[in-house]
Amino acid sequence: MPGPGLxxxxxxxxRDGQTLALEGxxxxxxxxxxxxxxxxxxxxxxxxxxxPDLVYDQMIGAGCARALxxxxxxxxxxxxxHRLRDAVENGWPRPLAITEHSHAGMAAAYTAGASxxxxxxxxxxxxxxxxxxxxxxxSVTCPYTGETLATVPAxxxxxxxxxxxxxxxxxxxxxxxxxxAQKEAAFAARALLVTVEEVVDDLDAPMNAVVLPxxxxxxxxxxxxxxxxxxxxxxxxxxxxxxxxWDRVSRDRDSFDRWMGKHVLGTSDHAGFLxxxxxxxxxxxx
Amino acid sequence: MTVAAARRLENGAVCFVGIGLPSAAANxxxxxxxxxxxxxxxxxxxxxxxxxxxLSIGDGELAETATAVxxxxxxxxxxxxxxxxxxxxxxxxxxxxxxxxxxxxxxxxRRPRTRLPGAGGAPEIAAHAKQTFVVxxxxxxxxxxxxxxxTTVGFLDGGGSRSRTGMPGGGPRVVITxxxxxxxxxxxxxxxxxxxxxxxxxxxxxxxTGWPLETADPVEVVAPPTDEELRVLRDLHxxxxxxHARPAPPPAYEGP
Numbered sequence: 001m002p003g004p005g006l007x008x009x010x011x012x013x014x015r016d017g018q019t020l021a022l023e024g025x026x027x028x029x030x031x032x033x034x035x036x037x038x039x040x041x042x043x044x045x046x047x048x049x050x051x052p053d054l055v056y057d058q059m060i061g062a063g064c065a066r067a068l069x070x071x072x073x074x075x076x077x078x079x080x081x082h083r084l085r086d087a088v089e090n091g092w093p094r095p096l097a098i099t100e101h102s103h104a105g106m107a108a109a110y111t112a113g114a115s116x117x118x119x120x121x122x123x124x125x126x127x128x129x130x131x132x133x134x135x136x137x138x139s140v141t142c143p144y145t146g147e148t149l150a151t152v153p154a155x156x157x158x159x160x161x162x163x164x165x166x167x168x169x170x171x172x173x174x175x176x177x178x179x180x181a182q183k184e185a186a187f188a189a190r191a192l193l194v195t196v197e198e199v200v201d202d203l204d205a206p207m208n209a210v211v212l213p214x215x216x217x218x219x220x221x222x223x224x225x226x227x228x229x230x231x232x233x234x235x236x237x238x239x240x241x242x243x244x245x246w247d248r249v250s251r252d253r254d255s256f257d258r259w260m261g262k263h264v265l266g267t268s269d270h271a272g273f274l275x276x277x278x279x280x281x282x283x284x285x286x
Numbered sequence: 287m288t289v290a291a292a293r294r295l296e297n298g299a300v301c302f303v304g305i306g307l308p309s310a311a312a313n314x315x316x317x318x319x320x321x322x323x324x325x326x327x328x329x330x331x332x333x334x335x336x337x338x339x340x341l342s343i344g345d346g347e348l349a350e351t352a353t354a355v356x357x358x359x360x361x362x363x364x365x366x367x368x369x370x371x372x373x374x375x376x377x378x379x380x381x382x383x384x385x386x387x388x389x390x391x392x393x394x395x396r397r398p399r400t401r402l403p404g405a406g407g408a409p410e411i412a413a414h415a416k417q418t419f420v421v422x423x424x425x426x427x428x429x430x431x432x433x434x435x436x437t438t439v440g441f442l443d444g445g446g447s448r449s450r451t452g453m454p455g456g457g458p459r460v461v462i463t464x465x466x467x468x469x470x471x472x473x474x475x476x477x478x479x480x481x482x483x484x485x486x487x488x489x490x491x492x493x494x495t496g497w498p499l500e501t502a503d504p505v506e507v508v509a510p511p512t513d514e515e516l517r518v519l520r521d522l523h524x525x526x527x528x529x530h531a532r533p534a535p536p537p538a539y540e541g542p
Contacts, residue, residue: 072404080401122362126451126453129435130409147452180329237534277536
């Protein structure tokens with residue numbers, strides 16, 4: 001069940017040059033899908049994520065991104081994302097065009113995309129230098145009150161990729177825990193791929209749970225552990241030690257290339273990746 | 287510094303918390319004098335009560351201990367923009383005399399010397415919270431006369447310029463550093479030193495500020511931490527250190 005399903009889904013739906021949103025706000029980050037995109041050699045991607053996190057640090061460092069849209073690009077609680085910084089500061093491994101927002105702005109942009117509106121509106125950005133460096137942030141005069149409000153263009157990824165706890169056999173997906181802007185990113189996309197911890201006969205979702213009905217879902221692949229080193233509420237915890245250890249692994253270009261070559265590109269699927277990292281005598285997080 | 291910041295948080299306040307020093311201070315407040323404080327993290331966790339300090343803004347324990355876990359657009363629209371936040375608690379890389387903050391770049395935006403993480407929730411937290419507290423270390427590198435990049439608005443150019451924009455929130459009312467406490471002066475809205483820690487001379491605070499620092503007359507001395515505050519804080523940091531060092535190895539997958 002795991003592995004081949006994800007390979008096929010990425011092969012069928014993810015193309016060079018696309019705008020991809022691999023969302024998950026600290027939680028349920030689709031690392032397995034990201035790594036499969038790297039294994040299949042996708043290039044020239046426009047990556048969209050509120051927080052690039054290690055997942056885009058890896059993809060940017062691997063050279064598959066031409067552009068990044070984001071709102072906060074650090075290693076949470078640890079420090080910098082070194083590969084992101086290298087791309088922005090030094091153009092390594094290749095120049096990266098950045099479009100920078102605030103969290104509130106990106107939330108409004110995804111919501112607009114999900115709602116089939118051309119822009120999101122919010123009280124924000126005013127007086128900040130973000131407006132000077134991002135010409136996509138504009139403003140509108142309220143037709144009722146005359147006040148000025150900030151606008152951001154709708155985010156409409158070609159493909160949104162998520163990780164979730166479970167799906168049923170018909171393709172309905174259940175997310176629980178911190179859900180970030182995943183639902184909005186899902187509805188805003190032209191295609192939605194979801195990796196899940198398990199596929200079940202009956203979704204058994206509480207009435208007001210966050211469910212992505214099958215009509216919105218393009219493909220589901222069962223990939224247990226698919227969010228590691230991020231976490232899946234109810235399945236495994238966030239590996240904070242790994243996140244801290246990434247600071248050292250990724251600080252140096254060669255060290256980064258070696259780690260990615262060994263564990264991601266040198267393995268054939270996510271199960272292989274997990275075994276490979278576990279097998280290291282000293283885990284990356286120690 | 288953490289204790290001084292924690293003391294500013296009133297019991298029952300609804301507080302939007304940034305990661306790092308703000309989170310330590312807010313949780314210390316909750317564990318000491320403000321057990322009813324409602325902590326909100328931008329990951330959508332409302333009323334989180336973690337046993338250890340979260341490493342990230344979306345750690346699992348925040349979700350497990352929260353009263354409610356809501357989608358991120360809801361936290362920014364209904365809670366923050368909706369005007370329901372009493373205190374926004376922020377950190378920063380640079381601050382200027384009017385409490386504006388930089389977390390974006392050192393140097394030029396197009397070719398930065400140092401690319402910092404960026405805005406995150408800060409601009410809207412500062413725009414909407416009824417007041418913001420800023421906590422950061424004080425040095426000529428952090429307290430600068432002019433920001434390399436204005437990520438987050440404090441009092442803009444001072445003298446009422448922020449409120450004339452119609453920005454709803456109250457702005458940075460308190461800045462807590464490792465040397466003392468600053469608040470905006472009436473009228474000019476320029477930050478001035480109103481208190482120092484017992485072992486810090488006013489001259490030290492002046493030397494650590496990249497602009498001519500105004501001081502209140504007199505500059506008060508911050509009451510030292512109590513034994514209880516120190517005990518709770520040390521226990522919290524120790525529990526946190528152990529938890530964050532604990533590896534959570536990749537889940538074992540046994541094969542198809």
